[in-house]
Amino acid sequence: MSTRTLRIGLVGWRGMVGSVLMDRMAAEGDLAGAEPVFFSTSQVGQAAPDVGQGAAVLQDAHDAAAFAGLDIIVTCQGGAWTKSMYPQIRAAGWTGHWIDAASALRMADDAVIVLDPLNRHVMDEAFAAGTNTWVGGNCTVSLMLMGLGTLFQRGWVEWMTSMTYQAASGAGAKNMAELVSQMRKIGGDAAGLLDAPRTAALTLDRQVSTTLSSDGFPTANFGAPLAGSVLPWIDTLQPDGSTREELKGHVEANKILGLTPEVPIDGICVRVGAMRSHAQALTIKLTRDVPLADIEAAIADSTEWTEVITNDKAESLAKLTPAAVSGTLTIPVGRLRKLRMGPEYLTAFTVGDQLLWGAAEPIRRTLKILREHLGA
Ligand code: NAP
16 A cells, blocks of 8 residues: 655657557556656646546656656657656756666666566566666566566577567667558558559569569658568677677677576577567577477467467467567467477477567566565
């Protein structure tokens, strides 16, 4: 039962991640008994969203002093805002709990990357030690760990490669719209051929190729056609030839689980024409020949959202696709089998909604956990 009313500042609540967070918090009643204060970088003074606690106006997210007196700040505003305002708000003497969806603070020594179904113990120990900066993980990393994190925790993984199939939503709202615009252009240009009774596949293919390379094809956000194609590059080049997205797979997964020594994780991150759910194909070198049945049982038991999918076609097509999981919290893991390289080589495929477990859900649950710790 609440002993005092927490004042919770919300920044970035109307963005894509923020909107999913608001929906989930409403569904779970997360703001009940608290006093939410809504901020904006662009709509200061306009009406704040009504979450059943009376009319209020949006506060100025660029004014560090406006955050004084809050117990918790939850932000989905983005890295630029965090980089600018976090130091200012802390420098003004604010010592409350900061919960952030952006990557800016993730690797800071005094920040915990939150994914409580896997690292609740890390979070609880950090809270007891005085940590007050909590950051959601990279979407692909969080989804991979929700599926297979238990294998690392059991010490079964010597190394892992992750080949990703990442949805348009990971690049932002404009990119989602661009993907659908690309689909519309392809479909529109090919409509006559599709409707004709005996169009040859190669004729259709020539038309699609012509559309993809045409001047008016919408690529302002992705920089290349995504519909009808794939993009083997996400984020910026690193000195070792990987991309920043690929680097995050290693550094964040190891930090989230607190693995020592670190377990090498690497691979290639690829953007595909899915809307909001990411998929990943994994190759795992096991530390020993763990029987497949034990692996399946461990995964099935790992979180209440993780589901093992039988390695057959009908089950995989019905349950192990972006289309099947979008809008749900389910994390299916399938295509589990030992590879012909030997009994210590495991392969797996996993999928998850990157706006839920990949973004909003760890943030929402961290707020709830902190409220429990704070007794409010
Ligand atoms: P976003 O949709 O671009 O929203 C960010 C801000 O843009 C909003 O809070 C809003 O701030 C402003 N905005 C301007 N015009 C808007 C409009 N028409 N509709 C809604 N908001 C508008 O950002 P996001 O994709 O949610 O990402 C937020 C953070 O989460 C980023 O750091 C991102 O890296 C991280 N993240 C994203 C994902 C993902 O899948 N996209 C996944 C994990 C983490 P004002 O109200 O102040 O104007």
